[in-house]
Amino acid sequence: MVRRPPSSLQHRSGSSSRWFAGFSPGRAPAGGGVEPSSGGTVCASGLPGSMWCHRLTHLFSSTRCLLNRGSGHQISWQPRYRKSLLAVSRWHHMAPASLNCAWQLHGDHLELRYAETLMRFDYVWLRDHCRSASCYNTKTNQRSLDTASVDLCIKPKTVRVDETTLFLTWPDGHVTRYGLEWLVKNSYEGQKQQVMHPRILWNAEIYQQAQVPSVDCQNFLETKEGLKEFLQNFLLYGIAFVENVPPTKEDTEILAERISLIRETIYGRMWYFTSDFSRGDTAYTKLALDRHTDTTYFQEPCGIQVFHCLKHEGTGGRTLLVDGFYAAEQVLQRAPEEFELLTKVPLKHEYIENVVGCHNHMIGVGPVLNIYPWNNELYLIRYNNYDRAVINTVPYDVVHRWYAAHRTLTTELRRPENELWVKLKPGKALFVDNWRILHGRESFTGYRQLCGCYLTRDDMLNTARFLGLQA
Ligand SMILES: C[N+](C)(C)CCCC[C@H](N)C(=O)O
Ligand SMILES: O=C(O)CCC(=O)C(=O)O
Numbered sequence: 348m349v350r351r352p353p354s355s356l357q358h359r360s361g362s363s364s365r366w367f368a369g370f371s372p373g374r375a376p377a378g379g380g381v382e383p384s385s386g387g388t389v390c391a392s393g394l395p396g397s398m399w400c401h402r403l404t405h406l407f408s409s410t411r412c413l414l415n416r417g418s419g420h421q422i423s424w425q426p427r428y429r430k431s432l433l434a435v436s437r438w439h440h441m442a443p444a445s446l447n448c449a450w451q452l453h454g455d456h457l458e459l460r461y462a463e464t465l466m467r468f469d470y471v472w473l474r475d476h477c478r479s480a481s482c483y484n485t486k487t488n489q490r491s492l493d494t495a496s497v498d499l500c501i502k503p504k505t506v507r508v509d510e511t512t513l514f515l516t517w518p519d520g521h522v523t524r525y526g527l528e529w530l531v532k533n534s535y536e537g538q539k540q541q542v543m544h545p546r547i548l549w550n551a552e553i554y555q556q557a558q559v560p561s562v563d564c565q566n567f568l569e570t571k572e573g574l575k576e577f578l579q580n581f582l583l584y585g586i587a588f589v590e591n592v593p594p595t596k597e598d599t600e601i602l603a604e605r606i607s608l609i610r611e612t613i614y615g616r617m618w619y620f621t622s623d624f625s626r627g628d629t630a631y632t633k634l635a636l637d638r639h640t641d642t643t644y645f646q647e648p649c650g651i652q653v654f655h656c657l658k659h660e661g662t663g664g665r666t667l668l669v670d671g672f673y674a675a676e677q678v679l680q681r682a683p684e685e686f687e688l689l690t691k692v693p694l695k696h697e698y699i700e701n702v703v704g705c706h707n708h709m710i711g712v713g714p715v716l717n718i719y720p721w722n723n724e725l726y727l728i729r730y731n732n733y734d735r736a737v738i739n740t741v742p743y744d745v746v747h748r749w750y751a752a753h754r755t756l757t758t759e760l761r762r763p764e765n766e767l768w769v770k771l772k773p774g775k776a777l778f779v780d781n782w783r784i785l786h787g788r789e790s791f792t793g794y795r796q797l798c799g800c801y802l803t804r805d806d807m808l809n810t811a812r813f814l815g816l817q818a
């Protein structure tokens with residue numbers, strides 16, 4: 348039995364809400380809800396080891412309908428120029444030494460040019476983000492200001508900018524200071540040029556040529572470096588291996604707890620299975636399983652899946668891994684309007700089980716591809732053809748276009764060059780990012796025992812950030 352690591356990584360807390368791309372039939376343009384797209388720039392993949400940095404300008408216009416609120420009111424992501432002409436529309440430049448900074452007050456926003464970034468700030472935003480001692484607690488990083496008490500028509504009384512700082516004085520005399528660097532980092536314009544998660548998208552060749560090392564179990568458990576290297580690889584590729592793990596369920600649990608919290612589900616906390624038909628799911632047979640992500644029937648699919656094969660006396664049973672984001676990227680390049688449809692059409696997935704002692708009915712809803720609306724970065728793929736439920740969330744013509752888009756994605760996912768096949772052996776634990784990487788298995792003969800668990804994603808990211816990784 349391996350030793351539990353020292354508890355130096357006790358930094359657990361919290362959970363986060365996330366923004367699900369929705370589809371709004373009420374506001375859908377005639378013909379089914381997806382606006383036509385034009386052009387677009389993308390820079391990713393193709394080259395081995397290329398970073399995921401797609402900027403979908405062509406999707407931008409249509410992200411507006413993702414933000415549609417029930418009332419039928421559309422929120423525009425474009426800046427409003429409504430009152431701008433009423434304002435003192437005059438550029439104020441800094442002293443010649445810092446000509447790279449200029450600002451202008453408009454009726455409803457402040458325009459600031461700094462470090463080659465043109466930014467626009469809403470006045471309520473500027474008041475709301477005030478970092479003064481009475482508005483923000485720097486010890487807890489929490490806002491003390493009651494946002495609801497800010498006048499929605501607020502405007503600064505005076506504005507001043509020096510070499511490093513923007514000073515705003517509000518009508519009640521309160522002064523807000525912002526570092527110019529902070530504003531660049533925290534502005535919408537600054538954010539949308541960045542990716543939340545740098546990744547290396549792969550097909551089999553890219554992954555193999557990268558020669559990503561497996562980390563040794565002892566290193567993983569006992570050194571910060573071992574853990575950090577593992578997590579860095581996991582974040583970049585979506586899969587990572589730990590070697591020399593004692594082949595028991597208990598030891599696998601200790602590994603899992605090193606990076607995250609175990610997510611207990613209807614399958615238990617640590618699961619352990621053979622082909623004994625003990626549950627109502629094909630995983631519990633010897634049949635082949637096509638590529639899929641797990642727990643698509645949860646509103647939030649499990650973030651990570653850990654697999655450790657404890658025993659196999661027989662043939663077959665290899666594990667298939669496919670980078671879903673690489674395949675999605677191919678769809679984006681070849682058929683951007685299909686990519687877009689896959690981000691918009693919500694689907695139900697369902698798990699119905701009625702075997703002795705296990706009665707479960709789970710339903711999860713969401714599109715196949717989930718993207719952040721402000722930069723169109725993909726963050727979750729929900730793909731499981733076995734568990735996809737009846738489609739009753741979209742009209743027939745959209746359904747047909749969705750089937751075509753799904754076919755395009757499936758074709759990419761099934762290209763043999765995108766398939767990474769590995770044989771899991773006792774001692775080698777595999778961590779899979781279940782929001783990105785699809786897994787499957789070859790049929791097998793003989794006795795095969797697999798153990799593992801699901802992990803929460805937030806807590807893995809928490810560990811990664813604690814170690815100084817961008818996550
Ligand atoms: C991993 N474990 C054997 C416990 C569960 C398998 C769940 C399988 C299910 N069809 C899904 O894809 O979510
Ligand atoms: O048996 C396997 O290798 C994997 C089965 C599977 O897809 C799962 O357990 O989620």
Ligand SMILES: [Fe+2]
Nearest residue numbers: 639640641786
């Ligand atoms: Fe699975």
